Amino acid sequence: MTFEIEIDGTGRTVVVEPDGPGRYRVAVDGEAHEVHAERAGEFGLSLIVGDGSHASRELQIAPGAARGELLVTLGGRTVPVIVNGRTRARRAADDTGRAGLQMVVAPMPGRVVRVLVSAGDEVAARQGVVVVEAMKMENELRSPKAGKVKEVTVTPGTSVEAGRVLVVIE
Amino acid sequence: MKILIANRGEIAVRVIRACREMGLPTVAVYSDCDRTARHVREAHQAFRLGPNEAARSYLDIDAILDVARRSGADAVHPGYGFLAENAAFARACREAGLTFIGPSPEAIARMGSKTAARAVAIRAGVPVVPGTERPFEPDATGEEIVRSADAVGYPLVVKAVAGGGGKGMRVVDEPTDLLAAIRTARSEAGAAFGDTSVYLERRLMRPRHIEIQLLADHFGTVVPFVERECSIQRRHQKVVEESPSISVSVALRQKLAAAAAAVARTVEYTNAGTIEFLLAGDDADGMFYFLEMNTRLQVEHSVTEMVTGLDLVHWQIRIARGERLDIDPDRALTPLGHAIECRIYAEDPDQGFMPAPGLIRALRPASGPGIRDDNGVNAGYAVPVYYDSMIAKLVAWGGSRDDAIARMSRALQEYQVLGIRTTIPFFVWLMRQTEYRGGQYDTTWLDRVMAARQGVSFNELDEGDTRLATIAAAIDTLLRTRAGSSTAGLADGPVQSLWERAARLEALRS
Numbered sequence: 001m002t003f004e005i006e007i008d009g010t011g012r013t014v015v016v017e018p019d020g021p022g023r024y025r026v027a028v029d030g031e032a033h034e035v036h037a038e039r040a041g042e043f044g045l046s047l048i049v050g051d052g053s054h055a056s057r058e059l060q061i062a063p064g065a066a067r068g069e070l071l072v073t074l075g076g077r078t079v080p081v082i083v084n085g086r087t088r089a090r091r092a093a094d095d096t097g098r099a100g101l102q103m104v105v106a107p108m109p110g111r112v113v114r115v116l117v118s119a120g121d122e123v124a125a126r127q128g129v130v131v132v133e134a135m136k137m138e139n140e141l142r143s144p145k146a147g148k149v150k151e152v153t154v155t156p157g158t159s160v161e162a163g164r165v166l167v168v169i170e
Numbered sequence: 171m172k173i174l175i176a177n178r179g180e181i182a183v184r185v186i187r188a189c190r191e192m193g194l195p196t197v198a199v200y201s202d203c204d205r206t207a208r209h210v211r212e213a214h215q216a217f218r219l220g221p222n223e224a225a226r227s228y229l230d231i232d233a234i235l236d237v238a239r240r241s242g243a244d245a246v247h248p249g250y251g252f253l254a255e256n257a258a259f260a261r262a263c264r265e266a267g268l269t270f271i272g273p274s275p276e277a278i279a280r281m282g283s284k285t286a287a288r289a290v291a292i293r294a295g296v297p298v299v300p301g302t303e304r305p306f307e308p309d310a311t312g313e314e315i316v317r318s319a320d321a322v323g324y325p326l327v328v329k330a331v332a333g334g335g336g337k338g339m340r341v342v343d344e345p346t347d348l349l350a351a352i353r354t355a356r357s358e359a360g361a362a363f364g365d366t367s368v369y370l371e372r373r374l375m376r377p378r379h380i381e382i383q384l385l386a387d388h389f390g391t392v393v394p395f396v397e398r399e400c401s402i403q404r405r406h407q408k409v410v411e412e413s414p415s416i417s418v419s420v421a422l423r424q425k426l427a428a429a430a431a432a433v434a435r436t437v438e439y440t441n442a443g444t445i446e447f448l449l450a451g452d453d454a455d456g457m458f459y460f461l462e463m464n465t466r467l468q469v470e471h472s473v474t475e476m477v478t479g480l481d482l483v484h485w486q487i488r489i490a491r492g493e494r495l496d497i498d499p500d501r502a503l504t505p506l507g508h509a510i511e512c513r514i515y516a517e518d519p520d521q522g523f524m525p526a527p528g529l530i531r532a533l534r535p536a537s538g539p540g541i542r543d544d545n546g547v548n549a550g551y552a553v554p555v556y557y558d559s560m561i562a563k564l565v566a567w568g569g570s571r572d573d574a575i576a577r578m579s580r581a582l583q584e585y586q587v588l589g590i591r592t593t594i595p596f597f598v599w600l601m602r603q604t605e606y607r608g609g610q611y612d613t614t615w616l617d618r619v620m621a622a623r624q625g626v627s628f629n630e631l632d633e634g635d636t637r638l639a640t641i642a643a644a645i646d647t648l649l650r651t652r653a654g655s656s657t658a659g660l661a662d663g664p665v666q667s668l669w670e671r672a673a674r675l676e677a678l679r680s
Binding site: 001003005007008010012014016018024026028033035037039041042043045047057059060061062063064065070071072073074075076077078079081083084107108109110134135137139 | 516521522524525526527528529531532555556557558559582583584585586588589590591592594595597598627628629630631635636637638639640641642643644645646647648649651
């Protein structure tokens with residue numbers, strides 16, 4: 001099977017072919033690897049690299065808190081991974097984002113404490129636009145790009161769910 | 171003695187463990203989102219307090235006293251945070267005939283006011299940071315404030331009398347910024363503590379934060395412990411604590427311990443408490459100043475336990491039930507080896523430490539030689555948005571500081587919290603920093619380094635690890651496709667199991 005895997009902005013084409021129990025021939029952008037992989041728990045994979053090194057690593061692949069997010073954890077670090085169609089979907093969203101409207105959304109449930117801009121304001125990239133309180137902390141949400149505020153959908157005191165659009169920048 | 175634990179999370183679990191070790195029955199309390207939290211499951215009894223908002227659950231004094239009455243508890247352990255330093259709560263416990271496992275309401279009230287606490291330190295003969303002796307009246311004129319500030323000297327810090335955790339605190343470098351800083355500090359303090367009183371302190375340049383844990387019984391015995399080093403702070407919040415401090419000599423330790431004990435005796439302090447000091451400059455035997463007293467058990471008490479082998483929660487309970495403190499004072503002041511604690515939060519270090527609540531899919535804490543993990547969560551639990559986001563305290567002990575750092579690095583890479591972002595990657599990075607490893611830091615170091623990093627990821631993988639992650643994601647997807655499910659699908663909803671959905675809804679409920 002062929003997969004399109006994107007980590008940290010770089011997409012790679014991965015071809016995986018089963019080669020006996022727990023054994024796989026994997027080509028990453030054409031470069032071949034032999035891997036012995038076994039499930040280790042619900043989200044774990046134990047890998048032994050079959051290039052003669054017998055390098056052994058454990059990785060965890062689990063859904064993250066955001067919808068559709070997949071997180072890979074190894075050695076105390078965690079990175080988001082985009083598999084297949086998600087790559088195209090995200091790129092498309094990014095492209096329209098750069099060209100046109102960009103949303104500032106609530107990354108977590110909370111309560112709007114302050115609204116720092118109003119419709120029509122010019123904002124710089126990374127300028128704070130809304131302050132949301134969650135987990136006893138005030139979190140300033142910033143504009144993803146320079147532009148003009150098209151719409152502010154909340155007022156101080158509004159309770160918001162994760163993913164709710166707070167400000168639209170054009 | 172039957173003990174009600176008026177708290178949640180890791181500290182409630184910590185206290186329940188001590189009670190079980192001592193053969194004492196425990197009563198847990200919980201808000202709606204904490205119904206399946208670990209402290210509820212590990213206590214002997216559990217009672218609902220109320221809805222998720224802390225004000226209507228863990229801060230509701232009447233509700234907690236009602237549970238004490240209904241459960242037949244005769245003692246209350248407040249943990250830290252919530253009502254732990256609330257004199258009215260300690261008084262209400264006393265009036266309800268309950269033993270409050272902590273100091274007297276009088277001591278809490280006295281040391282809870284920063285200006286009153288400074289007066290106590292002065293009376294005990296302990297140096298304080300130069301500053302104004304009394305808070306400004308609400309109607310103090312600008313002229314009056316400017317005159318006081320000139321006497322204190324710049325740069326200075328405006329501090330809330332009721333303050334803590336960096337709230338109601340403003341640094342002022344220039345006289346022109348003074349009155350604006352007073353205004354914002356007052357409004358922040360009013361919102362956070364319901365008290366707008368502020369005062370001024372000279373700002374020490376690049377100090378270290380050193381603190382002395384102590385225990386005091388009801389017979390006048392005060393035992394100070396070896397110092398804790400808490401200079402690794404992010405925005406005035408401690409993130410790593412150690413014991414002992416690399417910058418404290420045996421002679422300085424004796425002086426700090428004597429000063430801490432003098433302050434405690436002056437207020438006839440009982441039970442566990444901590445005196446915080448600022449240590450000026452780089453000179454190991456430099457000047458130190460009383461900062462404040464915390465009239466409770468602290469988050470970082472565990473590092474003290476690791477280097478002394480003493481159990482502070484056991485002692486809190488024993489002191490509260492009237493036992494004599496018979497710890498050998500030399501043992502309390504003589505560390506064996508070195509201990510480091512990392513506070514693991516449900517926060518995303520790559521998003522400016524934004525809270526990252528959500529469902530914990532799987533949990534595998536670190537273990538093995540020299541490791542202590544105090545966590546308050548479990549797989550299947552959704553970290554709620556309503557409370558502090560600390561999920562675990564990871565402590566590493568080693569024969570030397572270098573050994574402890576090596577163990578901490580090893581343990582951080584073992585620790586798995588799946589489903590949510592945590593500060594583990596940040597600590598992996600921190601343990602590799604030359605300044606940290608060399609002990610060359612002060613309370614401003616971390617903020618300066620973080621500002622200079624400008625958002626570089628703490629999760630960067632090298633080429634080899636990126637390739638492995640890529641391969642693993644592909645094989646995982648292949649295996650799940652064969653099995654008829656996908657890991658990504660779990661997050662999308664359709665293949666979500668009922669309990670996962672319930673936990674998610676719970677996390678989103680507001």
